[in-house]
Amino acid sequence: MNKLYVLALSASLASPLAFADTKPVSIDNKPAFIASLMKQMTLDEKIGQLRLISIGPEMPAKEIVKEIAAGRIGGTFNSVTRAENRPLQDAAAKNSRLKIPMFFAYDVIHGHRTIFPISLGLASSWDMQAVERVGRVSAIEASADGLDMTFGPMVDIARDPRWGRTSEGFGEDPHLVSEAARATVRGLQGKSASAPDSIMASVKHFALYGAIEGGRDYNTVDMSPMRMYQDYLPPYRAAIDAGAGGVMVALNSINGVPASSNMWLMQDLLRKDWGFKGVTVSDHGAITELMRHGVAKDNREAAKLAIKAGIDMSMADTSYGAELPGLVKSGEVNIKDIDNAVREVLGAKYDMGLFHDPYRRIGKASDDPAETNAESRLHRDDARDVARKSLVLLENRNQTLPLKKGGTIALVGPLADTQIDVMGSWSAAGFLKQSVTVRQGLQNALGQQGRLIYARGSNITEDKKIVEYLNYLNWDAPEVVQDPRLQVEMLEEAVKAAQQADVIVAAVGESRGMSHESSSRVSLDLPANQRVLLEALKATGKPLVIVLMNGRPLNLTWAQANADAMLETWFPGTEGGNAIADVLFGDYNPSGKLPITFPRSVGQIPSYYNHLRLGRPFTPGKPGNYTSQYFDEENGPLYHFGYGLSYTDFTVSDVTLSSQTMQRKGSVDASVRVKNTGQRDGATVVQLYIRDVAASVVRPVKELKDFRKIMLKAGEEQVVRFKIDEDKLKFFNPKLQNVAEAGAFDVQIGLDSQNVKQASFDLK
Known part of the structure; x- marks a missing residue:
């Protein structure tokens, strides 16, 4: 239809009385359409549009249907299937006075x-x-x-x-x-x-x-x-x-x-x-x-x-x-x-297109999926590919990784075989039985080529109050299921498994509920029982690969010093186990880089790379007295922003600038030559940072301004160019004006925020 009566989505749905005194308004003229509709609305109907109601204990679905039909609700959230949403839309589009459609959020x-x-x-x-x-x-x-x-x-x-x-x-x-x-x-x-x-x-x-x-x-x-x-x-x-x-x-x-x-x-x-x-x-x-x-x-x-x-x-x-x-x-x-x-x-x-068709996304009942959680509704290839790209290799001593698909691997840890945790917090309509655990992923990759021995080793935590708290967060099922065995029993089982293996893979970290809304922590340490597990595994003398699952930076000082390899996997999602196995066995070369700084301890918080410059900065290698530092712990983060290793090596050349000066509204090109000097193909992230040498206010030590993710075959090299214009030099001054001030700027390019090559130019 080209012309409609205000909200008459079809003549059969519209009330003749509601639109008797209105002139046709084109639905394609948004301002006029909405203005015409608002003239027909009572105050109560207007206020009803401003209410967003949660389906559940707050208001049962039957009551919501009545409220919608009366024009007292504008949208709902927490209903996640067509069958749930259709009767709610029916109440609005068929039974309310003005037929104003609902929207559904999640x-x-x-x-x-x-x-x-x-x-x-x-x-x-x-x-x-x-x-x-x-x-x-x-x-x-x-x-x-x-x-x-x-x-x-x-x-x-x-x-x-x-x-x-x-x-x-x-x-x-x-x-x-x-x-x-x-x-x-x-x-x-x-x-x-x-x-x-x-x-x-x-x-x-x-x-x-x-x-x-x-x-x-x-x-x-x-x-x-x-x-x-x-x-x-x-x-x-x-x-x-x-x-x-x-x-x-x-x-x-x-x-x-x-x-x-x-x-x-x-x-x-x-x-x-x-x-x-x-x-x-x-x-x-x-x-x-x-x-x-x-x-x-x-x-x-x-x-x-x-x-x-x-x-x-x-x-x-x-x-x-x-x-x-x-x-x-x-x-x-x-x-x-x-x-x-x-x-x-x-x-x-x-x-959202709802006035043109209230059922645009709900569709007809006859087209509803026969099975809500059908495997065919998933996008596993996408999930696996993205998950592999998200993993960050933190340590890899003596080329412990990638593992060989042979021999015996001991997989240990409370996060090695948990389908709910691999999905992470806010996992929407994800069905936990469809998620792939680390255990499943490793077994899929090994097939008949090697032997996988599994032992839980420990619970997430032995703190009963924490377990009660985490389980309270989940209304549907326990978030954390405790193994009833004594900690010493699980520990003995884990050590026995490790002693039979060529290498140990320990999956440790947080349950997903520990990195969630209302889950703030006073400590970034691994739970004490997990630390005991790692120490026992290390004592076997077997190579120790730590696979982390967590939603925040953790205190990894012990792990950094003792692990032979360490892989940050965050909570990697439905295909997480397969993605982790792809990286552990070298079927995928890790390329992830940290988007957040890992401090050495909670006492270093806040710790972020682009902090403001100081009059008395601490300088590594020089005496710390009367500088900004903690005297009782090594200064600087454990893992800095932008950091991440690969199974290959890359070199970055010195920075070449197209000019030593930049005119206003002009630009300078900065370039480096990046080479894959290792034996494997791999991707890396080339990062551009800029430092304002002297400004009218204190400026950060450096700021990320651009980046490129590039893929290089073994032995291949590529020139990476960044265009630096005036916008990249701007900052907000005390008057909240976005300005770029004349003067010198340092250009830093590298593969993380700390190991960079530098050149300088002047803005005129």
Whole structure:
């Protein structure tokens, strides 16, 4: 149809009375279409569009159907199949007065049914095509389940690994996280968020959530505007510039004002400065929590603060529905505030294509998959390929890796054969029985060529309080299942297995629930019983390969000193076990690089590579007295940002610059020659860092500005060129002006943040 009555998706669905006095409006004219629809809406129907309800204990599905039909709900989340969503859409598109369609959302963070590596692992690939592919596959699978929106990507800069949600983000660096944000949005939304196989991205958590004090979830943030603009805000802006249709607002306060009532954040910055035109969604229960923050005396005031600040939709919160009608009636909230929010919600639904077809992603019941968890619905090849790219080789003494597919391997550890943990946190609709464990992966690779002996060796932890806490997080099934045997029994079994083997592979680290929302830690150490296990295995004298599974940097000082090889696998997803086996046996040459710094201990936090310069910096190899250092521990990180080994070797030439000077609006090309000097083909990441030698304010020691992932055959070399323009030299000054100041700049190029070649030029 070219012409429609406001929301009459078809003449048979529209109420004649509802549209009797309206003129036909083209559905293809978005502003006019939405404006015409809003004229038909009552205040209660408008407020209903601002409610985002969670399906479950909060409101059962039957009650939700009634509320939708009455026009009192705009969207839901936590329903993940077409069969679940169809009756809800029927209630809206067939039974409500104005037939305004619903949208259905879910936390699709690193895959939907096929689970990919956690976001920290995706960032370790430094491969934005792979990151975009994850978004595309996620959207294809989620849309096939009738979903329209995801609360992602999560792009909070994380520099305190005590924070459990470090696992959800892309690391510590503004440039790398911004690139991953763009790639994810492109993947999720495709060419258009209205496409049947696309879903709308809702970038989170706006803003600065990764900078909470002490790494303790939901805590406060107090930060200078200059640091905000320079380090923490760019990834959100990148996602929005890439077209993200939604923004999820953070739970934390910012300089004393909660994000959910923060006029500067939501109006001045997001809407006015950045020009965001999409829908904003509160985090779960955030509006009611304004009372706990102490900025609202009751729910009425909380709703007033949030709607005036620009929170369009209230997630899992009764404040809007209960309080906004009275607030409008009393004149405390202007109807324009309501209309502004409703316009954005309807606009998002329009952009998702739901006005053209409410069943765009739900489809017909006859086309529903016969089996929800059917193997045919997965994208295993993609999952395996991306997982291999995410693995980071931290140590490899005496070429312990790759392993030979022969002899006897002892596989030990509490994470060696756990299908739930390999998927990681926020594993969406992933079916744990479809995930491949390390044990399965190694056995698949070995076949009949070698012998695999398995022993659990230990539980994740023997701390009963921690186990109870982790299991409380999962409503469906125990998150952590304890082996009832005594620790000494499991240890003896593990040592016996190791003594029979040629090499030991120890899978240790965290359960997935230990790197999750509300799972902040005061320690980065491996649980004590796992450390005891590793020490016993080391004492056998057999080569020890440590396979880590974790969602944050850990304290690996003992492991670094004692392991013959160590592979960081994060939580690698559905095909994790096969991907790990591919790398351990050399069928794939690891190329991952760390997107976050690994400190030596929790006492070094915060520890990140692009820290500000100091007047008394510690210099390795020189006396530490009266310099910025810890005197009781070796200074500097254990593993620095951008670090990662390969089974081959690469050399990087000196930096060549096309000019020693750069004119304003001009550019300088920086190039290096990279050669694979080893015996294997392999990929590596060439990283460009820039250092502003002298500026009007203190600047970082260096900043990542560009990178290239390249593949080189053994003996092959390639010239890698970077274009440096004025934008790469800019920073935010105290007036929050984005400027590039004249003077000298150091160009550093290398394969990690520390081992670099350097040249310099002047900006005129």
